[in-house]
Amino acid sequence: MSNETSHVHSSTVSVPHETHHEVHHGHHHETFLTKYVFSQDHKTIAKQFLITGMFWALLGGLFSVIFRLQLGFPDAKFPWMEALLGEWAKGGQLQAEAYYALVTMHGTVLVFFVLTAGLSGTFSNFLIPLQVGARDMASPFMNMLSYWFFFIASVVMLSSLFVQTGPFSGGWTAYPPLSALGEASPGSKVGMDLWLVSMALFVVSSLLGGLNYIATVLNMRTKGMSMTRMPLTIWAFFFTAVLGVLSFPVLFSGFILLIFDRHFGTSFYLSDIYINGQALPNEGGSAILYQHLFWFLGHPEVYIILLPAMGMASEILSVNSRKPIFGYMAMIGSLFAITILAFLVWAHHMFVTGLNPFLGAFFVLLTLLIAVPSAIKVFNWLTTIWRGNIRFTPAMLFALGFVSLFISGGLTGIFLGNSALDIQLHDTYFVIAHFHIVMGVASMFGMFAGIYHWYPKMYGRYLNNTLGYIHFWITMVGAYLIFWPMHYEGLAGMPRRYYKYDIWESFKQFGELNKFISIVAIIVFLVQILFIFNFFYSIWKGRKVTTQNPWGANTLEWTTPINPGHGNWDGEIPEVHRWAYDYGKDGQDHIAQTVPVGANESKH
Amino acid sequence: MEKVMSSERTQKMHPHRFTLWVAIGSISMMFAGFTSAYIVKSNQAGWQAVQVPKIFYLSTVLMIASSVTVFLAQKAMKGREMARYRLLISATVILGLAFVATQFIGFTELWANKITFSESVAGSFFYIITGVHALHVAGGIIALTVLFFRAYNSKTKYYSTAPVETAGLYWHFVDILWIYLFVFFLLVS
Numbered sequence: 187m188s189n190e191t192s193h194v195h196s197s198t199v200s201v202p203h204e205t206h207h208e209v210h211h212g213h214h215h216e217t218f219l220t221k222y223v224f225s226q227d228h229k230t231i232a233k234q235f236l237i238t239g240m241f242w243a244l245l246g247g248l249f250s251v252i253f254r255l256q257l258g259f260p261d262a263k264f265p266w267m268e269a270l271l272g273e274w275a276k277g278g279q280l281q282a283e284a285y286y287a288l289v290t291m292h293g294t295v296l297v298f299f300v301l302t303a304g305l306s307g308t309f310s311n312f313l314i315p316l317q318v319g320a321r322d323m324a325s326p327f328m329n330m331l332s333y334w335f336f337f338i339a340s341v342v343m344l345s346s347l348f349v350q351t352g353p354f355s356g357g358w359t360a361y362p363p364l365s366a367l368g369e370a371s372p373g374s375k376v377g378m379d380l381w382l383v384s385m386a387l388f389v390v391s392s393l394l395g396g397l398n399y400i401a402t403v404l405n406m407r408t409k410g411m412s413m414t415r416m417p418l419t420i421w422a423f424f425f426t427a428v429l430g431v432l433s434f435p436v437l438f439s440g441f442i443l444l445i446f447d448r449h450f451g452t453s454f455y456l457s458d459i460y461i462n463g464q465a466l467p468n469e470g471g472s473a474i475l476y477q478h479l480f481w482f483l484g485h486p487e488v489y490i491i492l493l494p495a496m497g498m499a500s501e502i503l504s505v506n507s508r509k510p511i512f513g514y515m516a517m518i519g520s521l522f523a524i525t526i527l528a529f530l531v532w533a534h535h536m537f538v539t540g541l542n543p544f545l546g547a548f549f550v551l552l553t554l555l556i557a558v559p560s561a562i563k564v565f566n567w568l569t570t571i572w573r574g575n576i577r578f579t580p581a582m583l584f585a586l587g588f589v590s591l592f593i594s595g596g597l598t599g600i601f602l603g604n605s606a607l608d609i610q611l612h613d614t615y616f617v618i619a620h621f622h623i624v625m626g627v628a629s630m631f632g633m634f635a636g637i638y639h640w641y642p643k644m645y646g647r648y649l650n651n652t653l654g655y656i657h658f659w660i661t662m663v664g665a666y667l668i669f670w671p672m673h674y675e676g677l678a679g680m681p682r683r684y685y686k687y688d689i690w691e692s693f694k695q696f697g698e699l700n701k702f703i704s705i706v707a708i709i710v711f712l713v714q715i716l717f718i719f720n721f722f723y724s725i726w727k728g729r730k731v732t733t734q735n736p737w738g739a740n741t742l743e744w745t746t747p748i749n750p751g752h753g754n755w756d757g758e759i760p761e762v763h764r765w766a767y768d769y770g771k772d773g774q775d776h777i778a779q780t781v782p783v784g785a786n787e788s789k790h
Numbered sequence: 791m792e793k794v795m796s797s798e799r800t801q802k803m804h805p806h807r808f809t810l811w812v813a814i815g816s817i818s819m820m821f822a823g824f825t826s827a828y829i830v831k832s833n834q835a836g837w838q839a840v841q842v843p844k845i846f847y848l849s850t851v852l853m854i855a856s857s858v859t860v861f862l863a864q865k866a867m868k869g870r871e872m873a874r875y876r877l878l879i880s881a882t883v884i885l886g887l888a889f890v891a892t893q894f895i896g897f898t899e900l901w902a903n904k905i906t907f908s909e910s911v912a913g914s915f916f917y918i919i920t921g922v923h924a925l926h927v928a929g930g931i932i933a934l935t936v937l938f939f940r941a942y943n944s945k946t947k948y949y950s951t952a953p954v955e956t957a958g959l960y961w962h963f964v965d966i967l968w969i970y971l972f973v974f975f976l977l978v979s
Contacts, residue, residue, distance in 0.1 A: 400812050432819045443827070482823065
């Protein structure tokens with residue numbers, strides 16, 4: 187089956203059309219080391235982020251498979267697990283401490299290393315210069331540093347898996363006192379120090395990247411590329427970067443205080459604590475303070491993860507429906523509204539910490555307000571595909587899947603945003619189901635859509651379509667089968683993060699359901715391995731791209747050569763004359779952004 | 791790259807300067823985090839505020855003076871008065887070092903008065919917030935020192951105003967940040 191449609195060549199492209207070439211933009215000779223390792227080319231850095239992110243996704247996914255085995259089969263023994271994990275799975279049974287460590291690492295890795303660095307690191311890097319018409323980022327050197335800080339953060343986090351007392355095990359949010367006191371648990375010892383060092387490096391990486399993305403979008407656009415002609419992908423990456431640049435420093439300040447509590451005897455977060463019957467000298471601290479500082483990043487972080495997926499889904503839905511995006515300005519407006527609201531809702535994670543109920547009411551209101559821009563976006567996606575000439579490429583399927591998951595996961599957000607309902611629902615599987623669908627799986631789908639769609643630009647080859655369809659359908663069905671039942675468990679009050687449920691009469695009824703969820707999770711994990719095989723196989727053996735613009739898209743990245751060198755365009759950077767969404771206009775299938783507006787052209 | 795830079799809309803601001811503006815927003819958020827944490831904590835029972843050491847008034851004078859010298863250094867660079875420029879850059883570095891030194895003296899004084907990490911939460915905040923600011927000043931001193939050595943390098947003549955303008959912007963920022971923190975601690979205490 188071919189991705190390329192026959193009408194692809196109908197439009198004119200106003201740049202020199204060279205397929206095989208060597209770019210002579212940089213005057214320097216490129217060695218293996220400067221081209222593939224310490225590269226300053228935004229496209230190579232993007233691939234480095236992507237492949238590192240995929241490594242972490244595989245590892246983080248494996249963590250979840252192992253703890254799902256414990257949850258689904260609490261009494262079974264797996265001798266292979268002891269061979270793999272040693273002490274952690276004595277006698278083939280996952281130890282409680284190891285279970286908590288795996289849950290913590292799964293959250294940390296997926297939220298930060300996969301869905302922040304792997305998603306916006308990859309696609310902001312790859313698409314911003316290509317789609318705004320720039321030869322590279324505002325500061326290619328800083329961009330390279332951003333990746334290498336992430337790489338060192340990865341090495342430090344990975345090394346924490348191998349220390350004797352194990353990695354940090356107090357949950358991905360790292361609340362004190364578990365994160366502040368080494369005596370609190372084995373994972374709170376060296377593992378927590380490594381976690382903090384790694385996360386500090388990660389924050390530096392995010393900030394360096396974010397500064398660059400903002401500077402590039404605002405300063406490096408080509409001639410004619412006004413802000414309102416930018417594709418929605420770029421708007422999404424821009425707001426993502428703004429969120430990161432303004433919220434990560436606050437988390438950093440929280441981390442600095444935590445480091446002093448751990449090692450220098452301060453009491454920012456600690457007060458009146460007894461360990462093994464012994465009173466600690468710390469007085470005057472408050473654990474809630476950490477929660478405020480953490481969630482001031484933590485909530486924007488949700489949108490740092492989600493906005494890039496929204497942007498890419500908008501672009502892919504429009505291209506593959508052969509229709510302009512519906513409500514372009516409303517899309518930008520809703521992205522902006524989400525960005526502002528993201529900073530004003532953090533305390534909805536803290537309804538049951540003893541927060542003033544009067545204050546809680548404001549946070550409920552602001553939280554529910556997010557439903558407005560979210561609904562606008564969903565409406566616009568649906569009206570974009572409405573009566574479109576839809577091409578069901580794997581990228582399009584994943585973009586549609588993203589919209590589906592965003593709706594189902596978003597609806598449960600309205601439940602959880604109510605402080606009264608939250609008394610029953612907080613810390614149950616309902617929360618797990620909500621945020622995995624709306625933030626985890628939905629953003630993964632956005633990421634998959636992006637990979638399938640821009641893979642031809644990244645490697646000059648296609649991913650295998652058949653494997654892509656298998657990947658999509660099993661992941662889509664599997665995601666709902668895993669997380670839908672968790673809503674019921676959560677409504678029944680089943681708490682999250684527990685190692686075992688069989689001593690509670692009320693949760694015994696879910697034994698078989700847990701088994702079912704675990705089996706589906708394993709199947710979905712195996713399908714991701716299939717995707718990773720497809721990814722690497724296709725780099726070398728995939729079907730070659732033969733035309734410059736395989737999807738018949740309007741944006742600038744498809745005016746570059748099939749395998750662009752450092753500098754992206756061989757000749758001059760093309761000038762932009764129109765927005766990115768002239769599909770099916772005046773009887774033409776698509777009109778690239780580089781085509782001047784004709785005299786008789788209708789207005790959109 | 792040159793082609794992009796010369797396109798119509800990029801003339802207004804040097805990209806480094808622009809990136810620094812964004813970074814200033816970012817650093818401001820960190821201190822907003824710190825100081826709002828301080829406010830939240832100061833409303834709780836058992837809070838004992840810290841008396842700002844007297845020598846911090848001197849710090850403030852030094853900081854404002856250094857802002858003036860860096861401003862004059864920028865003007866000297868624009869007028870190509872290199873001797874004057876070198877003198878003013880050196881003066882700024884020395885004033886910056888003096889600022890860090892007075893901060894350190896203030897810290898030792900406080901510490902001697904039993905305001906330690908384990909004794910005082912307000913004191914802990916005070917050390918960390920002003921200490922993190924001092925680290926940002928130290929970063930500025932490093933940047934200015936680089937400029938200083940560049941100005942004395944006889945092999946290459948350096949007349950671009952962009953680096954000193956960028957460094958100057960940062961310096962003014964840490965100055966204003968200091969004044970904010972100083973007034974903040976005076977008022978909230």
